[in-house]
Amino acid sequence: MLFLCLAFVLNYLLFTNGLSFHSFGNEFEYIAREMNESLDTFDSSAVKTSWIRQPLNHFDSNDKRTWKMRYFQRHDMWKPKKPIYLFLGGEGPASPVFLKTGIMYDLAKETNGAMFASEHRYYGKSKPFDNFTTENLKFLSARQALADSARLLKLVKSMPKFRSSKVVVVGGSYSGNLAAWMKLLYPELVDAAIASSAPVLAKKDFYEYLETVSDDFEQYGTADCWDKIAEMFSRYEELFQSDTGIETLKMEENICTNCDMSKSENKELFFMEKASEFMYRAQYGNPNVIKDYCESNFTSNFRKVREPNLIFNEKNECYYYDYDEMIVSIRRIDWLTAWIYQTCTEFSYFQTGSSDNQPFTKNIPIEFYYRMCTKLFGAEFDEDRVERGVKDSNALYGGLKPNVTHVVFVNGGMDPWSKLSVLEDISYDAPAKMISQASHCRDLFSDRESDPEELKDARAYIRYLIKNWIGEGDYKNNTIWL
Known part of the structure; x- marks a missing residue:
């Protein structure tokens, strides 16, 4: 939407002034850049x-x-x-x-x-x-x-x-x-x-997105890749169940000590970013890309490497997850603000983890996006406004x-x-x-x-x-x- 994808907000933006993402740009720009190359x-x-x-x-x-x-x-x-x-x-x-x-x-x-x-x-x-x-x-x-x-x-x-x-x-x-x-x-x-x-088709809860990513990794990944993905996300879920587990997660994932990972929105941000590593490869890859990713990132000892294109603090010393800071940073990026506005008012396309038919997480609820709409554009841009936009778009365009x-x-x-x-x-x-x-x-x-x-x-x-x-x-x- 390349192209247009809220999941990639978290993994592929370049944030400044305290919060940084590795940026691949948006879908439309991604396609243009690859053609140019x-x-x-x-x-x-x-x-x-x-x-x-x-x-x-x-x-x-x-x-x-x-x-x-x-x-x-x-x-x-x-x-x-x-x-x-x-x-x-x-x-x-x-x-x-x-x-x-x-x-x-x-x-x-x-x-x-x-x-x-x-x-x-x-x-x-x-x-x-x-x-x-x-x-x-x-x-x-x-x-x-x-x-x-x-x-x-x-x-x-x-x-x-x-x-x-x-x-x-x-x-x-x-x-x-x-x-x-x-x-x-x-x-x-x-x-x-x-x-x-x-x-x-405008759709409010686009749970099928992660289902398709799951199918791609099951079909084209190595024999045990899908199981390793499920194991990885299951362990993340387990670590979030206790304060001790969160401290372990911070240490293993090099998350900044001042991040409050007990806040639900920061937890959701973490899971969205982790899932988007796989989303990107399914959307823009091919069977060999998925197979190679599985081979290079998963071993019998669980996870081999951590992606370098994740969220950092301003000194690039640790990974920083803060939903409110993300909202502040989005407001500084015109194209992103514009596209999120269109999803909140016309199409939704909200990629959630609500389906049971995927190995990633349930911790990407549709409320993650509703909250984004109201925080960016005002209280009136709530669930009812999103639903009205979806219905109007489908009625107009068929x-x-x-x-x-x-x-x-x-x-x-x-x-x-x-x-x-x-x-x-x-x-x-x-x-x-x-x-x-x-x-x-x-x-x-x-x-x-x-x-x-x-x-x-x-x-x-x-x-x-x-x-x-x-x-x-x-x-x-x-x-x-x-």
Whole structure:
């Protein structure tokens, strides 16, 4: 949501002024960075940075306030009457990398298309306000962001050279939702869409996330890995039962002596951080990553090494768990504040430990997230507000059955987010594609020599669908996908 995941708040942020996390950034930025690393060289002059002025509130004509949204464009491969491709921004900075490599680039190259990449309001440099107060955040929503993208497309299509061009929107994770929803709400503007790893179903208690992580480690880990994970978390639970046990835990895990680990919210923070080590590898890894992690981290003597990317105090001398300090630190990070606001008001996606079908912990309750919403945004952002947002989102967008055509929903079998995505064909013109041993958004990348054939075939299938939907297909080869 890469991409968008509250579980990774605890393990992958870079906090300052007393509390520090190793930072991998958010999902959207993670995908962009990995794509960028796959490039050898690129002439940056081919990509132009542009700005468009957007209404602050698309749905109140009396509000005349505006702000500037950033987007990137590339036209050097375009030929007259050929398609327009728009990569929709998600919960992080927009990146020109999507115009340099990846499935959208491959499609543009094959069809002589023009490419654009938009930046989502409140992320990157597209900020309507300098301060992210609760009052200022009320204009942050998927619905407003979709209207931003529609306005951008109208501007592009108003140019004489693009008036007859077909439009394809592309997105992954949360921006994959936006791709499907653009086709839903603006069918007159969008001809086809790729919704990669898109959790289109808003859900309050997303307990299935850890269930899928559990399944991945059971299926792809070493023979005893799942049992070792269960043993490790069971021992943590046991140590928390007494003051003596907590002192032992502090010593073994190098937790700062001034951390009050008897507080339930600090205990929950500890378990969330420990579980996220496994969540990250399931979401972004592959079978070999999981197997290697099991082999390198678990031995017959229990746990071999401790991850270095955990919570430290300001002097990096010990691990520091304090829920209230975490809240203070979150407020300093604009993109994170914005994304948590969206989860509290629209989607929830709260990854809990409420399921019995996972070896990790029960100590990640949904109250962990409710508390975060109220502490960050105010008492009115409580359970009822979260539930209302989930219901409203599913009612507006259709949940797992959006009323769309010419949208392909793609998921990886290892990806925990797939549990909230479309896994069965909605119709002949809205198919679902599952890639069994792929993780989050892997279909958005260009082919690599090391990629499994199943993944390469899936990308070829996606390109085939899109090209045929916009009249650019090779109909001589229709039968290969029938």
